[in-house]
Amino acid sequence: MVIGDIERKLRLQNFEYSAPVTVKEAIDLLAGDNCGARILAGGTDLIVQLRQGHLSTDRVVDIKRLPDCNKLSYDPSEGLILGAAVPCHRIYGDETIVKTYPGLIDAAAIIGGIQIQGRATVGGNLCNSSPSADTIPILIAYRAECEIAGPTGTRKVPVEDFCTAPGKNILQKGEILLALHLPSVAKSSGAHYLRFIPRFEMDIAVVGAGAYVELDEEGRSFKKARIGLAAVAPTPLFAREAGDLLQGKEVSEASIDAAALAAQSIARPISDMRAPAEYRKHLVKVLTKRALWGAVRRARGEFVPNAVQENGR
């Protein structure tokens, strides 16, 4: 017998709501539960998925009152600390971050519409662990680290090691992502994230590519490069070899094309309602090139507007 399974948008199932004010309290709530407590930050994924029945829970733990999760601070030597509950609009509302991490702004300012960005967080985008998450490729490119607190203490994990499968990640029972740490950026460096969507706003990335490059002082050759990709594999991908190819190479169509081809070679996209696999594979090359060129131009001090600068927020 086939029971009528429900593929419908429903209201929420019942659960308890807690809004702890200390990390310890939060961990206790998450660790103590039997049936999978869920962390609520912006809620723009969690609430939808609970409604759709993709997730279930008996407790929602709102981390927006945890001071550790609300940090947003930049120090030229330490880099950026980005609390897990900081919504996108706070990130692109910070002039220093807009100037210093334009690639992060590229991503934070294109998630959903303005009203989503008022709630959605980069930490939540990471923990939702969707292959198509817009912020993860650029976090990978920026060499971000995850600060995770749990019952046995805190640990730091490179962001590229965080996601394990669609919707799955390394967080263990009782663990919370507190913040992301982005190292400070080098002189003559630049970064750029872009994605392909069929409309001009509001879609999920069909493919996304983020690049961070450091150039020599003349801006002629690559000192290093890191490339992250979205929506081309079960998890966001770190295209390590593609970036490494550029090390020491002259900035040229040829070197960038070669890196784009290398990125394309590791992509293993699926066909679904958002696009056919073959087309996605093609887009990886196009977007990787565009991301690298955008990063190079920023590294050279040229103005490549991000979504905030382009759209006036």
Added chain:
Amino acid sequence: MATVWIPSQMQNLSGGIEQVTVDGSTVREVIANLDAIHSGFRERLCHEDRLKPTIAVVIDGEISSLGLRQKVSPQSEVNFLPAMSGG
């Protein structure tokens, strides 16, 4: 005599003729006279004392809502179309 245009799917009844002129001052009379010349039209176009709901009658370019009671003049052109409306 009114001119009746025979829909291609009904031309089997008219022996392939696409235009017939018949007497009649109403659609009801036109159909009756048509049926007298080419038997079977009444059955194809009408259900009891009404046009079939899937069929609309057009008189001189106007889709009539009066059905069989619609007046027809000797100069009139009569067409039968599938009934339809809009969104």
Added chain:
Amino acid sequence: MSRKLYVNTTINGEEIEFLCEPRQSLLEVLRDDLEMTGTKEGCNDGNCGACNVIMDGVLMNSCLVLAAEAQNRNISTIEGLATPQGLHPLQQKFLENASLQCGVCTPGFLMAAKSLLDHNPDPTEHEVRHWLAGNLCRCTGYDKIVRAVCDAADVVKETA
């Protein structure tokens, strides 16, 4: 069944208390419990903007906010946009420009536009379109909505 939560919040300048289930969204409580049906539900998953409210100065989809999160917040809804003295310039310009046809998306657009003008009193057409891209309208093709927001910005600037 989990127990109901007590929430104390401010809506359109008035302090309001309510009880809610943890699973109730702010949208549900506004519409079903507080009978403020001006805020509309279009999709219930954050993709149409019909349920927009402004919470502590930030535009949000109220379908993606748990009612429990409204504790100690300051919420503005469509019901608070006009004053006893009259319509907000955005409302007036929406009427003058015939910016609504069925009108069901209108409250969400007005709240988004209000939030835009609060942040950017002199937006370009492109900036208006970008800010409103999270709001779906199926009737108008957006033309007259964009015009109304630009017109209202001019009025707001003049009266500021």
Added chain:
Amino acid sequence: MSATSTSVNGNGKYKVIGTRPIRPDGVDKVTGRALYGIDMNLTGMLYGQILRSPHPHARIRGIDTSKAAALEGVRAVVTAKDLPPAGADEVISLVEGTFRLTHLRSNILAGDKVLYQGHSVAAVAATSLHIAEEALRLIEVDYEILPDVVDVVAAMQEDAPLLHDDLTTQEFGEDSGKKSNIASHIQFKLGDLEKGFAESDIIVEEEFNTASVHQGYIESHNATAEWKTDGQLTVWTSTQGAFGVQKQTAGILGIPVSKVKVVPMEIGGGFGGKIPVYLAPQAALLSKLTGRAVKIVMTRTDVFQSTGPTPASYVKVKLGADKTGKLLAAEANIAFAAGAFPGSPIGAGAVCVFSCYDIPNGLVNGYDVVLNKPRSAAYRAPGSTQVNFAVETLVDEIAEKLGMDPIEIRLLNAAEEGMRRVDGAVYPRIGCRETLEQARAHEHYQTPLTGPHRGRGIATGFWMNAGLKSTVTASVNEDGTVNLMEGSTDIGGSRASIAMQFAEVLGLPAEAINPMVGDTSSVGYTELTGGSRVTFATGWAAYEAANEVKRILITKAALYWEAKVEEVRFEDGDFIHASDPEKRLSFKELASHLVDLGGPVVGTGAVDPDSGVGGSFTTCLADVEVDPETGKVKILRFTMVQDAGTAIHPSYVEGQMQGGSAQGIGWALNEEYFYSEGRMKNASFLDYRMPTCLDLPMIETVIVEVPHPQHPFGVRGVGEASIVPPPAAIANAIYDAVGVRLRDLPMRPDRIFSACLEKQAATVAT
């Protein structure tokens, strides 16, 4: 920002018509006070929810609702067995067609089979929405899964899984007796097709496919029902036609129409999709069982998976022309995906396919095909957009092959008064040529488009418009204002356009009229808001009502002056004593005396005008830019030209043109029902990609006014024809930009990119 509208022939003949007053319901709608169907809230109301099939095609072996019924807070559960049985030949005739009662009932609650993913199987009423939804999970349905078919061509094959055991193909009034998913076949023939093609110097023939697309209104379907113990059922709902809901609900429930009162709430969009009932009968049954009001609102997923998309289509068209570009022969084979039950607008598709052109020889075959998708519903000019995409692309190809300007070839062949269409009907005065001429003269067309990968496209479209029954009742108030009760639900500002026609007759300002939409117990019979008919037909009823008011007021003025009726005339808004010009009363003054002048002044207009086969024509211009590396299209500029007959409220005429354009653009580029294994996978506003305001430019409009020959003010409907030409215009623009012809809608980026790749490969090969 560019100018929005040019009113071409605006003739200054009217005082109120052609002005732009603020709509009477406007303030309520910008302040959140207006009550839509989703806003209903009654004392003690229960919340209903519908269990829907996850399978596209399955036999229901059993339904066990006992666990759901036992859940605390659940008050009632209903299934198909709670509906009365229907005889196989019982039908309901609605404006939009005639439907078998068995089909309507099984769409409301599935009987022995589910025919599409989202098909309603059971309904629950509970004290909260959450409990109702929990109860759905407890209903156990035993399904025997059957093979499904969701492709229209596949469904027509002899070996396709049959949806209905008793469905045979109807041949325009005749039953072929052949069991098939082809519910009906219609054919139109004109002239001598073979001769036409033989005389042609150039022949083009191609196949086209269009996906199912949804009307996409923002307010979900809803119904609140209260069935009292006296047998009276009241339904509050968002609908395009209260009387249609009354008729469908009564028919489905097997009760007389007099037992059903339908109160039309404000409606959050319809576009044809809110003509059928989806929820009222279930809410009524649940109310009857519980003795409480029951409200059901669809989720957005339900709206996509269970309510009317417009049919997907397969269209094959062959056109022949001589060297001068004159079209000589045209042939079309059209198959529309009706969904689970018969009733696609195939007739309209077959009429519209060649409607823009004077072609002496033609043959059209149309097929209405059932398959495992939701029962399709009307969508703005239903059936016309699908076929227009094919023809307008091919006309463009002929023009290109002959080196002709795309507007010139259309003008050479443009439909005109006296022309016989392929269906046999002859056009009265129409404005096809005028829209083309205005498009050609427009600054948009006159300005060359420059830049790489940019292109311009043009297309012309047609919709036939409807007349149908409407009632308006007007009652004069002592302060000189008028209460105007009408039966047409107002989806886009029609209260204003109806009030304005009334005001025009009596020389009153539009603001003096207070229009209201009545329920089925308070206003005379009025057909649906659809078919571009409300400003045309209900406006006509308002005109008649105003004239009756005028006649009565003349008798009142005569009584006031103790004169003879013949001595009073009405001029420029005043009542004048013919032999004593000093005696002059304005409408307002006369109204203030009515208290002493006998019975109340009430005028009624009840009409059923013939709409004519003329209808409304549109021509649009689209400029696009294509990203050759990704295939993504950006609309740079868009102009819509439409013959409105007479524009009553130009702002709302423009609004219809802009809204139709936007829907046409969405249909062209990104909207589609994406199916996998018989299931729609993108049933959300996230993945069903309707245009956002960032996807569109300002939509420029040109209103052409070629008055309708019969309407008292020359009004033609304007609601629909604007959706028709945009897909073809954009396809033609894409060709102009990057040299590829797209044959399938939507023209998604990946399809455009693939076409570019193929073209490259072909170029390399040669």
